[in-house]
Amino acid sequence: MISKRMEPLVNNNSVIRAMFEEGKQMADKYGAENVFDFSIGNPNVPAPKEVQEAIIDIVTNEDPVKVHGYMNNAGFPETRAAVAGNLNRRFGTKFTEKNIIMTVGAGSALNVLLKTMLEPGEEVIAFAPYFVEYGNYVANYDGKLVVISPNPEGGFMPKLDEFEGAITPKTKAVIINNPNNPTGVIYPESVIKEMAAIMEKKQKEYGSVIYLISDEPYRELAYDGAEVPYLTKYYDNTLVGYSYSKSLSLPGERIGYVVIPDESDNAEEFIDAATIANRVGGFVNAPSLIQLVIARCVDAKCDVAYYERNGKTLYDGLTEAGFTCTKPQGAFYMWMKSPIPDEKAFVAAGKKYNLLMVPGSSFACPGYVRISYCVSYDQIERSLPKFKELAKEYF
Amino acid sequence: MISKRMEPLVNNNSVIRAMFEEGKQMADKYGAENVFDFSIGNPNVPAPKEVQEAIIDIVTNEDPVKVHGYMNNAGFPETRAAVAGNLNRRFGTKFTEKNIIMTVGAGSALNVLLKTMLEPGEEVIAFAPYFVEYGNYVANYDGKLVVISPNPEGGFMPKLDEFEGAITPKTKAVIINNPNNPTGVIYPESVIKEMAAIMEKKQKEYGSVIYLISDEPYRELAYDGAEVPYLTKYYDNTLVGYSYSKSLSLPGERIGYVVIPDESDNAEEFIDAATIANRVGGFVNAPSLIQLVIARCVDAKCDVAYYERNGKTLYDGLTEAGFTCTKPQGAFYMWMKSPIPDEKAFVAAGKKYNLLMVPGSSFACPGYVRISYCVSYDQIERSLPKFKELAKEYF
Structure with a gap:
């Protein structure tokens, strides 16, 4: 007895949730430290x-x-x-x-x-x-x-x-x-x-x-x-x-x-x-x-430099590996061109390396992926060799 | 450029707000301790x-x-x-x-x-x-x-x-x-x-x-x-x-x-x-x-006995003064019959004694008033002589 207006939301949501569930299952299987979850925008820098x-x-x-x-x-x-x-x-x-x-x-x-x-x-x-x-x-x-x-x-x-x-x-x-x-x-x-x-x-x-x-x-x-x-x-x-x-x-x-x-x-x-x-x-x-x-x-600040360093290291690593990224000027998202038009297939390929990204079609822009880098710097560093392996499949 | 669906709410709200503003003005004029505001359901018992x-x-x-x-x-x-x-x-x-x-x-x-x-x-x-x-x-x-x-x-x-x-x-x-x-x-x-x-x-x-x-x-x-x-x-x-x-x-x-x-x-x-x-x-x-x-x-409790005592003292005082009230079994509201059919006029009369009550028509039940007694016991005690004076206008 769900409102008809809610039905498409429920159906659509199950796709996203399936992704999160998969992330959890991957963490259980490979150990949380070996799964590189770049899917969510939950800040890892503590409150001031x-x-x-x-x-x-x-x-x-x-x-x-x-x-x-x-x-x-x-x-x-x-x-x-x-x-x-x-x-x-x-x-x-x-x-x-x-x-x-x-x-x-x-x-x-x-x-x-x-x-x-x-x-x-x-x-x-x-x-x-x-x-x-x-x-x-x-x-x-x-x-x-x-x-x-x-x-x-x-x-x-x-x-x-x-x-x-x-x-x-x-x-x-x-x-x-x-x-x-x-x-x-x-x-x-x-x-x-x-x-x-x-x-x-x-x-x-x-x-x-x-x-x-x-x-x-x-x-x-x-x-x-x-x-x-x-x-x-x-x-x-x-x-x-x-x-x-x-x-x-x-x-x-x-x-x-x-x-x-x-x-x-x-x-x-x-x-x-x-x-x-x-x-x-x-x-x-x-x-x-x-x-x-x-x-x-109201005048307190969180550590923006942390995100800036994350963004810079990730941008350098990804472009060096051959990917095309929009250089971040703010926020904590890397917007990367999928090397193939079907970015969902690319996101799926990333999962082989335990890399979790969000397909651009979730933002009405297929052909791209979003990488949330509000994560530990350590995760950024450890993920780069994986991104390099992933790049080798395309370049 | 307000949505038409919001317009009646804005118009209706101004009546209620006028009441609150009036309460504030009364407090400025007579001193907060001399105004008996029974209009709002904001608990005065502190969190446990x-x-x-x-x-x-x-x-x-x-x-x-x-x-x-x-x-x-x-x-x-x-x-x-x-x-x-x-x-x-x-x-x-x-x-x-x-x-x-x-x-x-x-x-x-x-x-x-x-x-x-x-x-x-x-x-x-x-x-x-x-x-x-x-x-x-x-x-x-x-x-x-x-x-x-x-x-x-x-x-x-x-x-x-x-x-x-x-x-x-x-x-x-x-x-x-x-x-x-x-x-x-x-x-x-x-x-x-x-x-x-x-x-x-x-x-x-x-x-x-x-x-x-x-x-x-x-x-x-x-x-x-x-x-x-x-x-x-x-x-x-x-x-x-x-x-x-x-x-x-x-x-x-x-x-x-x-x-x-x-x-x-x-x-x-x-x-x-x-x-x-x-x-x-x-x-x-x-x-x-x-x-x-x-x-x-989850198992903590606030001091319900405080409200119960407020309710009892208020009920006894109001009924003694001649008013007809529903004896509260819970919550912190006294539901009182207006001595005249037009309870808004009764609420207006109460203001002469600095008594603030909410007309029952705000709850789709004209002819009654709501008295919120989630206030200090002292306010209850000091308000009773005022309610008695108000009662004398009717009984």
């Missing part, structure tokens, strides 16, 4: 020390009725003020606590925004390759995901011509993910400006509001001092969904926020509605203790 | 000491990558096993970890269940007075809430004749809340058996599956050793939504679970689908640190 200290101090010294209690559905005022202050210091924005709603991670942030804005049948544009849940999130509110084809020749930057042609009077939002999962690229300011100009033009043409939703759990994971443009500065109808999952290594805690700037259309009403969407969607509020931790740790 | 100890021990001694990391979307195996074990010991059930999915509180538990089962247009039955969010949760999945009228003559037990007549081939589920918010009554075993018999009969008649959803955040708040029947033992297609918000005073932490028993229809597929619904609904998983706390504190 400040997080641990803040948790202990808060539960030791603050009133438990407050620490574990309800607050306004938008979050504790001090947490929202701390988030706004952090953003203002770094990006020259002028947010106050009222522009911030704390959420149950980025997943809930995106759902809250989409629930607040979408009419049935409205369209949301995403650029392939994209995080597969976008389609599910949009479908939750009876919207339609419109996918712009991948741009391998252009370094996986968004295809702006195709984008412009895809915007219709039914377009309610565009989601971008910067730094990008799964490609690891960062869209620079020039690209953002062009996107914003197209969207401004289309808003005028259709007399509509088109939101730019910036999904940015990887914002803090940018390498070599690369700048990740803060999108509210380029386009008024920008809404931000953020997560501390990667930046503070707290993925299991489900803590993030949305930003709804004053400049966005009808901001006050949208903020009210999003706060209510947070409640009626069943999230109610972001977890309370961790909200108070964020209020204190 | 074990919770604090577990948090400190876990963040001090366990691997932060595990503590704050992703786990299976259904939750940590040890947490789910601990929950199953606790239920089995107390109720003689035979759950294993696979019957339990940890959720972001009861709000997400109910949303996960409804998302998993509902086809657009299907009906869910609730008994007035009921928790107002049920309507929103059902609407999230395009279902229709069917309300059974309140039963003041029958001690607010469910009206089973009306219930039987309301079940149609489109009925997918029935939600009950036991102990009940807002009435504080407990449905005894005899009522549950009758309900189950009706539902069995209707399932046969229509060849359908009708789920009984037991929403039980107040299960542990039962007074005088009252038994709260465990519903999976009476009806195979029972699904449970639970929250630790009240039982461990952790409402802000958003931690709860669903139980999907083996005996329920197509249980294995339903469990898979509910786990996926947890993910795609944007919850992803219940917060990780608090999940590990629950694994250790």
Whole structure:
């Protein structure tokens, strides 16, 4: 008695789960240390020390009725003020606590925004390759995901011509993910400006509001001092969904926020509605203790250099072995061209060497694979000879 | 640019918020100690000491990558096993970890269940007075809430004749809340058996599956050793939504679970689908640190006697003053008959004495008010002379 809307998800999920089960079976058979699982985005760098200290101090010294209690559905005022202050210091924005709603991670942030804005049948544009849940999130509110084809020749930057042609009077939002999962690229300011100009033009043409939703759990994971443009500065109808999952290594805690700037259309009403969407969607509020931790740790940083070293060593090793990879500028994913068009067959071949990768078709981009390198450096080093053996089958 | 489906919620919400704002203004004007806010269900009894100890021990001694990391979307195996074990010991059930999915509180538990089962247009039955969010949760999945009228003559037990007549081939589920918010009554075993018999009969008649959803955040708040029947033992297609918000005073932490028993229809597929619904609904998983706390504190208890004393003192004081109340058997709500049919006018009159109550029309039951007594005993004592003054206006 499963809802018909859930059925395809159940069927599709069993493929992914089969992969995880296989990984576990491989670990049992060969020993966990001999299986190179690059399939999941679970950070291996621990949360910064400040997080641990803040948790202990808060539960030791603050009133438990407050620490574990309800607050306004938008979050504790001090947490929202701390988030706004952090953003203002770094990006020259002028947010106050009222522009911030704390959420149950980025997943809930995106759902809250989409629930607040979408009419049935409205369209949301995403650029392939994209995080597969976008389609599910949009479908939750009876919207339609419109996918712009991948741009391998252009370094996986968004295809702006195709984008412009895809915007219709039914377009309610565009989601971008910067730094990008799964490609690891960062869209620079020039690209953002062009996107914003197209969207401004289309808003005028259709007399509509088109939101730019910036999904940015990887914002803090940018390498070599690369700048990740803060999108509210380029386009008024920008809404931000953020997560501390990667930046503070707290993925299991489900803590993030949305930003709804004053400049966005009808901001006050949208903020009210999003706060209510947070409640009626069943999230109610972001977890309370961790909200108070964020209020204190908003400037803390996890060890990004660890991921950068992983990425560099992996990139050098893979390209030396003959593979073609997109050089990561951020996040912790290596996006590699499959040496054969059928990347699922390539992923299967990798398993012979106990190498677990995710096929690009899971991101609407066949012919590529994603290698998650938020793993130990040791695993990276030990996996390279295996990748070399795998390469010999093709080059 | 708010979704049309959100607009009525925004308009409705502003009424409730106006009430909270008024409460704050009253506190500023008269001093917080002179305002008797009985409007919200935020437990004032602190979380048990074990919770604090577990948090400190876990963040001090366990691997932060595990503590704050992703786990299976259904939750940590040890947490789910601990929950199953606790239920089995107390109720003689035979759950294993696979019957339990940890959720972001009861709000997400109910949303996960409804998302998993509902086809657009299907009906869910609730008994007035009921928790107002049920309507929103059902609407999230395009279902229709069917309300059974309140039963003041029958001690607010469910009206089973009306219930039987309301079940149609489109009925997918029935939600009950036991102990009940807002009435504080407990449905005894005899009522549950009758309900189950009706539902069995209707399932046969229509060849359908009708789920009984037991929403039980107040299960542990039962007074005088009252038994709260465990519903999976009476009806195979029972699904449970639970929250630790009240039982461990952790409402802000958003931690709860669903139980999907083996005996329920197509249980294995339903469990898979509910786990996926947890993910795609944007919850992803219940917060990780608090999940590990629950694994250790599953047998901990908050101070229910505190609420029982509050309830008794308030009941005695209010009835002595001339009001008619439903004697609370559990939860922490006093359900009081308004001395005039227009209970909103009565609520307004209460404000003259700085008494804040919630009108029964917020629970689909005009003519009554809800008084939340999860407040300090001192507030109860100091409020009674005010209630007496208020009573003098009517009796």
